[in-house]
Amino acid sequence: MNLERLRQLQPCLWTLPRAPGEERAQVLLYGSAPLLVSMDDKVLEQIANVASLPGLVGAAMTMPDAHWGYGFPIGGVAAFDAEQGGVISAGGVGFDISCGIRCLRSNLNLEDAVEHFPQLGKALFRAIPAGVGEEGEIKLNPEQLDQVMHGGAHWAVQQGYGTPADLDYVEEQGRVAGAIPENVSELAKKRQRGEMGTLGSGNHYLEVQVVDRIFDPGVALALGLHEGQILISIHCGSRGLGHQIGTDYLVLLAKAASRSGIHLPDRELACAPVKSPEGQQYIGAMNAAINCALANRQILTHLTRSVFTEIYPQAELETLFDVSHNTCKAETHQIDGESRLLYVHRKGATRAFGPGHPMLPERYRQVGQPVVIGGSMGTGSYILVGDSENPAFASSSHGAGRAMSRHQALARWKGRALVDELAQQGILIHTRSMRGVAEEAPGAYKDVDLVAEATEEAGLARRVAFLRPKVCVKG
Amino acid sequence: MEKQRGNSGEAARVRLSDGSKDNVCMPSQTSSYFEHDADIGIIGRGDTLEQAFETAAQAVFGIVTPLDKVQPQTSVKIEFEESDHELALVTWLNLLLGKARELGMVFSRFHVQRRENVWSTEALGEKWREVMERGVEVKGATLTMLSVKQTGAMWEVRCIVDV
Numbered sequence: 001m002n003l004e005r006l007r008q009l010q011p012c013l014w015t016l017p018r019a020p021g022e023e024r025a026q027v028l029l030y031g032s033a034p035l036l037v038s039m040d041d042k043v044l045e046q047i048a049n050v051a052s053l054p055g056l057v058g059a060a061m062t063m064p065d066a067h068w069g070y071g072f073p074i075g076g077v078a079a080f081d082a083e084q085g086g087v088i089s090a091g092g093v094g095f096d097i098s099c100g101i102r103c104l105r106s107n108l109n110l111e112d113a114v115e116h117f118p119q120l121g122k123a124l125f126r127a128i129p130a131g132v133g134e135e136g137e138i139k140l141n142p143e144q145l146d147q148v149m150h151g152g153a154h155w156a157v158q159q160g161y162g163t164p165a166d167l168d169y170v171e172e173q174g175r176v177a178g179a180i181p182e183n184v185s186e187l188a189k190k191r192q193r194g195e196m197g198t199l200g201s202g203n204h205y206l207e208v209q210v211v212d213r214i215f216d217p218g219v220a221l222a223l224g225l226h227e228g229q230i231l232i233s234i235h236c237g238s239r240g241l242g243h244q245i246g247t248d249y250l251v252l253l254a255k256a257a258s259r260s261g262i263h264l265p266d267r268e269l270a271c272a273p274v275k276s277p278e279g280q281q282y283i284g285a286m287n288a289a290i291n292c293a294l295a296n297r298q299i300l301t302h303l304t305r306s307v308f309t310e311i312y313p314q315a316e317l318e319t320l321f322d323v324s325h326n327t328c329k330a331e332t333h334q335i336d337g338e339s340r341l342l343y344v345h346r347k348g349a350t351r352a353f354g355p356g357h358p359m360l361p362e363r364y365r366q367v368g369q370p371v372v373i374g375g376s377m378g379t380g381s382y383i384l385v386g387d388s389e390n391p392a393f394a395s396s397s398h399g400a401g402r403a404m405s406r407h408q409a410l411a412r413w414k415g416r417a418l419v420d421e422l423a424q425q426g427i428l429i430h431t432r433s434m435r436g437v438a439e440e441a442p443g444a445y446k447d448v449d450l451v452a453e454a455t456e457e458a459g460l461a462r463r464v465a466f467l468r469p470k471v472c473v474k475g
Numbered sequence: 476m477e478k479q480r481g482n483s484g485e486a487a488r489v490r491l492s493d494g495s496k497d498n499v500c501m502p503s504q505t506s507s508y509f510e511h512d513a514d515i516g517i518i519g520r521g522d523t524l525e526q527a528f529e530t531a532a533q534a535v536f537g538i539v540t541p542l543d544k545v546q547p548q549t550s551v552k553i554e555f556e557e558s559d560h561e562l563a564l565v566t567w568l569n570l571l572l573g574k575a576r577e578l579g580m581v582f583s584r585f586h587v588q589r590r591e592n593v594w595s596t597e598a599l600g601e602k603w604r605e606v607m608e609r610g611v612e613v614k615g616a617t618l619t620m621l622s623v624k625q626t627g628a629m630w631e632v633r634c635i636v637d638v
Contacts (some may be wrong), residue, residue, distance in 0.1 A: 013543065040512055042512075067512045067513055068511065068512040069512075069513060069514075069619075070514065070619035070637065071617075071619060071636050072618040074512075074513055090619075091618075093615040094637070095615045095617075096614055096637075130609060130611060131609045131612075132539055132540070132612035133539075133540075133579065133581065133603035133607070133609065135579065141631065187570075187574075187577065188573075190542060190573075190577040191573055191576045193577075194579070195576075200612060201609075201611050201638070202611055202612060202614075202638045240573075240576045240577075242572055243572075243576075243614040243615050243637075244569075244615075246615055247569040247572075247573070247615040247616075249567065250565075250615075250617070251562055251566065251618075254562075254618060266619065267561075267621065268617055268618040268619040268621075270618065369480050402512050404512075405510045405511055405512055405513075405515075406511075406513075406514070406611075406638070407508055407510055408510070418534070432609040433609040435608075435609075436609070436610070436611050439611060475612075
């Protein structure tokens with residue numbers, strides 16, 4: 001990205017000045033100069049397009065890990081007011097609705113666990129269906145799938161996958177209201193029948209990590225974290241159901257926008273007024289997919305626990321948190337001293353409520369919402385907490401963000417060689433797709449340290465701990 | 476704009492049959508890819524619009540697994556209605572992805588026929604087998620960088636697919 005097109009407002013905050021005659025809202029880009037330089041110019045084009053959508057409140061924003069997506073950039077945040085003609089956009093949520101990360105806190109330390117990592121990796125790989133074409137053991141009939149779409153993680157716990165205590169640390173306590181399974185196509189439902197409790201492919205993973213460094217001991221204590229502790233992160237989403245809902249509504253909303261007289265500079269921005277029939281229809285379907293994702297991560301939590309207790313009989317895994325990073329949620333925000341209900345799109349961005357927010361569980365209310373910046377399988381990840389001064393509708397970065405295309409990565413790395421190289425570094429990779437490993441090579445991602453530093457510098461979230469990967473089941 | 480009928484999957488008519496190789500496009504060399512930061516751009520080319528659609532599907536499923544290892548044992552027929560050629564491409568690719576996931580299959584050969592706005596298509600493939608090399612799951616075809624154009628005697632179609 002050419003920084004000459006931008007104006008720097010703060011060390012980690014930039015804006016794109018409007019061209020003469022250009023009618024759009026403000027664009028704000030969070031991140032340091034090195035991060036922005038590494039972004040494709042398409043990020044600017046896409047977020048400027050978002051800023052032209054009706055009913056946008058404040059600015060259209062990108063997080064420090066932003067990269068070129070489809071329609072909205074990945075790492076894009078935009079809030080709309082339904083009372084001002086604001087829209088809901090399928091392109092602003094993405095195909096993998098409610099993709100997110102469940103993080104589990106264990107009572108194991110590295111020195112107790114490391115000896116059995118080879119055994120653990122193999123057992124996790126057997127237990128967690130991962131990769132393209134893999135199905136889970138759970139097969140749902142249409143009635144059960146409707147229950148999943150209404151019940152989310154609550155449904156999973158009721159079926160014995162996990163404990164009620166898990167739900168306290170899942171966004172929306174494990175279930176969003178307003179799901180309407182009737183708005184979900186039959187094809188979407190059929191795609192999901194064999195996919196509950198599966199990890200998926202691409203950048204999805206289940207990773208066993210060790211807390212390598214603590215940045216904020218006080219907050220770490222509140223989160224129950226200490227150096228040397230073993231954590232588990234599960235990154236996946238709503239699987240085939242969400243993908244098909246995204247597919248179905250992308251075209252439907254693109255046509256609805258046209259009928260509503262909304263000019264779409266890019267068809268992928270596909271949107272409809274929140275209050276329109278099509279907008280309401282999508283919201284009902286999207287909420288069904290969110291619940292499906294929450295149930296999916298709950299099942300994977302249960303499967304992970306089963307494996308851990310088989311390998312380490314003393315193991316106890318508690319849910320540290322579960323956050324989604326492909327959603328649109330109706331939230332109340334203070335705008336110029338006034339409480340307003342906004343539809344906050346976070347596509348490749350994590351909700352990051354600051355300390356004191358009433359939606360946080362009691363345990364975290366004083367410190368803020370846990371946030372994860374998932375890094376590559378060779379580098380590491382960060383746990384942060386939402387900043388009380390967060391200026392981006394309580395949003396934060398969600399990952400390292402890609403620095404090069406999958407094609408470039410395939411040309412540069414070989415999966416087998418990467419797996420061997422990482423093993424020499426003490427990181428065990430289990431996968432069915434060597435192509436997937438090559439595409440997800442650590443070198444294909446931005447420097448996660450820079451992303452986390454910029455996230456903190458920008459006032460989005462504060463670093464708490466750095467996690468180093470030890471065992472990874474790749475999708 | 477005409478209401479698109481295929482996108483919900485409800486209006487699309489899908490038929491399964493035993494594998495038949497009649498009138499089915501063999502894998503060609505005219506599918507390819509273009510760069511995108513997070514996902515993958517696919518390109519299909521052909522002498523006709525229909526052939527370009529077929530090679531675009533090969534590009535999509537070539538991401539999922541090497542196509543030369545997929546036996547065209549089972550035929551799946553998909554019919555949908557769409558007047559907009561660009562939306563027809565996305566609709567068709569997404570119907571293919573949806574059916575592949577629903578049936579636990581991977582497709583390697585494709586045939587497309589069009590009569591005005593009605594697209595009659597066929598995909599041939601088989602169920603996943605353990606020996607098949609796993610590539611990367613394609614979640615869906617997007618409207619980004621979506622184009623259908625004829626240059627001289629050649630048709631070229633392209634879009635970004637989400638992986």
